[in-house]
Amino acid sequence: MNQPLTPQPIKTMTDKRQAILDTALALFVSQGFHGTSTASIAKQAGVATGTLFHHFPSKEALMESLFLTIKQQFADTLLLNTHKGSDLKLNALQLWQSAIDWSLDNPVKQLFFQQYSMSPMIAAKVRDQAMNSILGFISELIKQGQMEGLIAHYPLELMLENCHGQYLAATRFFIDNPHLGTNTRYRDASFELFWKAMQAD
Missing domain, CATH: 1.10.357.10 (Tetracycline Repressor, domain 2)
Known part of the structure; x- marks a missing residue:
């Protein structure tokens, strides 16, 4: 008998914001401000680019x-x-x-x-x-x-x-x-x- 799937926790808006900040920190330090795009931050943070701009209107x-x-x-x-x-x-x-x-x-x-x-x-x-x-x-x-x-x-x-x-x-x-x-x-x-x-x- 198949066991019911355990629902995965959904990232809250606070979690997403922190994920963006953590990712931006790592990328800014390793690649520099100008070498880091908002798209790359969003991708590595696992959020949509629109979500990033919801929290932060600009880089x-x-x-x-x-x-x-x-x-x-x-x-x-x-x-x-x-x-x-x-x-x-x-x-x-x-x-x-x-x-x-x-x-x-x-x-x-x-x-x-x-x-x-x-x-x-x-x-x-x-x-x-x-x-x-x-x-x-x-x-x-x-x-x-x-x-x-x-x-x-x-x-x-x-x-x-x-x-x-x-x-x-x-x-x-x-x-x-x-x-x-x-x-x-x-x-x-x-x-x-x-x-x-x-x-x-």
């Missing part, structure tokens, strides 16, 4: 949504793994090490950041949203450090860009040298380089 909109989604995941991880105390340098160290851990745990997402964080393909308003809204707690730490005389009194926007540049440089190094990712000497040195660039004279 640029998809890129921006992917960027902000990953930034939010990054920020959530930092906040979850950081315990705020009275010692600002210790707080900064915890944030830094958590950020490095995230990059090592998520190498494809970090490569995406490396490729697109400063790219003109990401609109300035989107980068601003990521830096000042999603990662707003970093701005607050910098302002606190300036008030306490621990961090140099340079314009906040420049300080944030400096933080970002230092982070990208460090994670580039560790992605290129994964065997050093758990090396305490290199990890501590990466933070000290960052801190010296930020601290007051």
Whole structure:
């Protein structure tokens, strides 16, 4: 006697959206933004091209949504793994090490950041949203450090860009040298380089 077929679960709209984002991430990193078509994203994600455009009206909109989604995941991880105390340098160290851990745990997402964080393909308003809204707690730490005389009194926007540049440089190094990712000497040195660039004279 034939057994009844088990119905296969139907992909929800949320599942399809996530499949599009996951596929776009892999293709943008491996093929570049201009080398990746929306048709290829839809095909590899297993959705119709019309479904892709239902969620994202353009490839640029998809890129921006992917960027902000990953930034939010990054920020959530930092906040979850950081315990705020009275010692600002210790707080900064915890944030830094958590950020490095995230990059090592998520190498494809970090490569995406490396490729697109400063790219003109990401609109300035989107980068601003990521830096000042999603990662707003970093701005607050910098302002606190300036008030306490621990961090140099340079314009906040420049300080944030400096933080970002230092982070990208460090994670580039560790992605290129994964065997050093758990090396305490290199990890501590990466933070000290960052801190010296930020601290007051």
